[in-house]
Amino acid sequence: MKEFEEKYVVVLGGSSGLGMATAKKLAQHGMNIIIVHRTRRSDMPEVEKNFEEIEKAGVELHHFNVDATKPEKRDEVVLSLKKNLGKGKLHGLLHSIAKGNLKPMVSKDAQVLKHDDFMLTIDAMGASLFDWVKELHLAALFAADARVIAFTSEGSHRAIENYAAVSAAKATLEAITRSIALEYAPFGIKANCIQAGVTDTSSLRLIPGSELLIAQSLKRNPNKRLTMPEDVANAVYLLCKKEAAWINGTVIPVDGGEHIR
Secondary structure (H helix, E strand, O other): OOOOOOOEEEEEOOOOHHHHHHHHHHHHOOOEEEEEEOOOHHHHHHHHHHHHHHHOOOOOEEEEEOOOOOHHHHHHHHHHHHHHOOOOOEEEEEEOOOOOOOOOOOOOOOOOOOHHHHHHHHHHHHHHHHHHHHHHHHOOOEEEEEEEEEEEOHHHOOOOOOOHHHHHHHHHHHHHHHHHHHHOHHHOEEEEEEEEOOEOOHHHHOOOOHHHHHHHHHHHOOOOOOEOHHHHHHHHHHHHOHHHOOOOOOEEEEOOOHHHO
């Protein structure tokens, strides 16, 4: 019997990058995977290849191509899970949503951030975690020992050009995670953030000046390489183990020591 057999995890934003790498890792250990993603039709062939790889691990795979930040879509997914999981419960919820604005605050040439840009980004990449935890809890879908894990970044406490809206969202995400860790503890839910090092993903490449970020990270990292999605997936796997049940309300750097310089 595999380690996580008969357990389920919901991955929000799991069609690529850190979310997909984590889904694959957990599937290898028997976890049934539920992916909520927002994928264009042109990108679906590549995503479906990844889905096939997950299914080859011999686990259940449920996927919903919807916007996880829309209340009506979230309600549809929760209702579907209540109907189709039977006696199954969620051992984990992974927040890996990347939906926001990467604009400067001030510029003579480019579009600049507006109030609505901040609100959209904070809602999608921060506050949506609370909405999902609340609705899954109300639906009695969490197991007695459940793990909520959210991906944050160094930008939550460090200024990066063009990253202000995402920085605000990541700071919000961390604050919400701490409060979940406190207020949902009586229900057996543990909540933590993983602060991944700079990882060469499609989300990173959207940041203006990403090449400079990559170069700086290679200099700062004691291991002289970037963080890989698999590094982060390994950390999520460890947090999902029963031995990690006493880790709650913290931000864990997974960056090979990049944050110490």
